[in-house]
Amino acid sequence: MIFRFYMAGLLLMGNLFAEDQLIETYLDAITQQKQQINELKDRVDELEDSLESVETRTLVDKINFGVGFNTEVNSYEKKYADGHKHTSSNLYTTKLMLNMESKITKNMRFTGRLSMYKYWADSTKHMYSQFDNMQGRAPSDSTLFVERAYVDWKFTGDKALFPSVLTIGRQPSSDGPSHQFKSNTTRKSTYSALVFDGASDGIVLTTSLEKVLLLKNARIRFAYGKGFQNDETSQNVTNAFIGADNSLKDTDVYGLFFESALFNRSNTLFQIGVAQMKNIIANPLDSNSSENKNIGDVTFAGVMFEGTDINKMGLDLFAHFAYSYAKPSHDVYSYNGQSMSLLGDGSDFESKSATAFWLGTRYAVSEFSKVGVEYNQGSRYWLTASQGSYDLLNKLSTRGKAVETYYLYAINRYSFLRFGGVYVDYDYTNSGWFLSEPKKFEDLSSTEKQSSVESVKNIYLQFGLNF
Amino acid sequence: MKKYIFLFFLFVIKIFAVDVETLVKELDIVPAKKASIQWERVFTSKRKMKRYGLDHLTDEEKTVLKEYLISHAADSDKPKFAGDL
Numbered sequence: 344m345i346f347r348f349y350m351a352g353l354l355l356m357g358n359l360f361a362e363d364q365l366i367e368t369y370l371d372a373i374t375q376q377k378q379q380i381n382e383l384k385d386r387v388d389e390l391e392d393s394l395e396s397v398e399t400r401t402l403v404d405k406i407n408f409g410v411g412f413n414t415e416v417n418s419y420e421k422k423y424a425d426g427h428k429h430t431s432s433n434l435y436t437t438k439l440m441l442n443m444e445s446k447i448t449k450n451m452r453f454t455g456r457l458s459m460y461k462y463w464a465d466s467t468k469h470m471y472s473q474f475d476n477m478q479g480r481a482p483s484d485s486t487l488f489v490e491r492a493y494v495d496w497k498f499t500g501d502k503a504l505f506p507s508v509l510t511i512g513r514q515p516s517s518d519g520p521s522h523q524f525k526s527n528t529t530r531k532s533t534y535s536a537l538v539f540d541g542a543s544d545g546i547v548l549t550t551s552l553e554k555v556l557l558l559k560n561a562r563i564r565f566a567y568g569k570g571f572q573n574d575e576t577s578q579n580v581t582n583a584f585i586g587a588d589n590s591l592k593d594t595d596v597y598g599l600f601f602e603s604a605l606f607n608r609s610n611t612l613f614q615i616g617v618a619q620m621k622n623i624i625a626n627p628l629d630s631n632s633s634e635n636k637n638i639g640d641v642t643f644a645g646v647m648f649e650g651t652d653i654n655k656m657g658l659d660l661f662a663h664f665a666y667s668y669a670k671p672s673h674d675v676y677s678y679n680g681q682s683m684s685l686l687g688d689g690s691d692f693e694s695k696s697a698t699a700f701w702l703g704t705r706y707a708v709s710e711f712s713k714v715g716v717e718y719n720q721g722s723r724y725w726l727t728a729s730q731g732s733y734d735l736l737n738k739l740s741t742r743g744k745a746v747e748t749y750y751l752y753a754i755n756r757y758s759f760l761r762f763g764g765v766y767v768d769y770d771y772t773n774s775g776w777f778l779s780e781p782k783k784f785e786d787l788s789s790t791e792k793q794s795s796v797e798s799v800k801n802i803y804l805q806f807g808l809n810f
Numbered sequence: 811m812k813k814y815i816f817l818f819f820l821f822v823i824k825i826f827a828v829d830v831e832t833l834v835k836e837l838d839i840v841p842a843k844k845a846s847i848q849w850e851r852v853f854t855s856k857r858k859m860k861r862y863g864l865d866h867l868t869d870e871e872k873t874v875l876k877e878y879l880i881s882h883a884a885d886s887d888k889p890k891f892a893g894d895l
Contacts, residue, residue: 450895452895454890493892495892495893495894495895497895507893508892508893508894508895510892510893514892515890515891515892528887529887529888529889529890530889530890530891531889531890531891532890532891533891533892533893547892547893548893549892549893562893564892564893566892609831655874756846809887
């Protein structure tokens with residue numbers, strides 16, 4: 344009996360001892376885990392501090408910068424109406440674009456672009472670079488121009504039936520659809536480049552119609568801008584139409600546009616629009632206020648279709664059609680003894696209409712190589728507001744035919760080389776200009792033929808960067 | 811001539827549908843939340859692919875999705891036009 348109690352006591356002590364051991368093991372494990380948790384807490388605190396310093400730096404960096412860069416060598420051959428030719432075989436240019444963006448709030452964003460565009464080893468401020476819509480767009484010296492500076496302000500709530508955005512300032516109106524294919528980038532402007540290409544100042548109201556029409560990217564836009572401004576309150580500047588006390592009117596621009604995706608595919612774009620430039624100034628660089636005139640109004644209408652990487656086949660397609668209607672005033676502008684009016688010679692004030700179209704395609708031959716071809720054609724009185732085009736030939740303003748082919752090699756995601764050729768065959772004179780009558784070359788005098796370009800051939804090589 | 815070009819254009823757009831955007835919505839992924847290099851990293855990590863629900867996709871779906879996410883990443887080349895907010 345005593346032995347049994349003894350053995351039972353031993354067993355109980357053994358169990359108790361084993362339990363003690365187990366408890367001690369558990370306690371050790373808990374202690375270790377507590378230690379690990381404390382170490383993890385310290386590491387999380389360290390990580391939090393590091394993240395906060397990164398966040399602070401991000402919040403304090405108010406502007407994000409990007410860079411666009413093009414260097415190009417061109418070989419031009421111009422043929423004049425009298426048969427003689429002129430060649431410029433190695434014309435080098437460089438264009439720099441410093442892109443800026445600030446997300447101010449969820450509903451407000453600032454976007455800007457500073458641009459420099461110059462011929463190599465030439466700091467001449469060329470005449471056309473002084474036109475407001477061509478600053479940073481036509482070769483000049485190494486000055487940085489403000490090509491874009493605008494704020495997008497979404498002033499409606501997220502749940503509004505018609506979400507709307509006001510875009511105020513120097514607009515995104517250059518390098519528009521479908522120039523992005525040649526530049527191996529995405530859409531960079533609001534409007535079809537066949538109708539408008541250049542810098543501009545204005546206010547645009549964009550209202551989304553997606554919820555109502557159930558169409559992807561459906562938007563309607565109302566645009567107002569100034570082509571030229573006559574500041575009647577300032578008397579201390581030399582340009583005639585600013586500070587002048589004459590009857591020169593501002594050039595006002597009004598536009599109405601609709602756009603959407605096609606068949607709800609986000610890689611497509613359909614756009615239709617109409618715009619009017621009222622009271623066009625004859626010559627914004629003419630300081631003689633008594634000679635400068637408002638020469639009339641021009642109305643533009645255009646429709647375009649575009650598809651990018653259609654059905655993942657590497658195929659891009661676009662088609663633009665446009666119409667211009669010029670209504671001259673009865674004012675005549677005189678310059679160097681020559682009388683001119685809107686598309687006229689100072690004696691013809693009839694309204695004139697014209698059409699133009701621009702077609703193109705680009706195909707990805709491989710992951711790095713693409714080939715493209717573009718064709719555009721304009722009729723006799725074709726007018727476009729594409730004078731601010733980066734293209735030295737402003738081929739989309741051609742009153743005749745132009746064809747361009749190119750091979751594009753993507754060096755990496757951000758840069759490319761493009762080798763191509765352009766042929767422009769003018770049917771009429773003065774392509775791209777509002778003043779003077781477009782004439783057939785056979786109707787020109789022998790003196791006029793010596794200075795009138797009938798066709799241009801261009802071969803070029805471009806290095807481009809978008810980062 | 812213009813009519814035939816327009817009809818050809820509509821035909822090419824209409825006949826095939828590539829809908830990676832529906833896939834992105836189903837996976838509840840926002841491409842602009844990461845930079846392109848960060849999205850590339852996701853596709854090299856089994857743990858991250860599982861976290862975003864990408865591990866059950868076919869190879870073709872993964873390829874198309876990866877290309878879409880990189881081309882719409884926070885640092886991608888984005889379109890610019892008035893009213894884009």
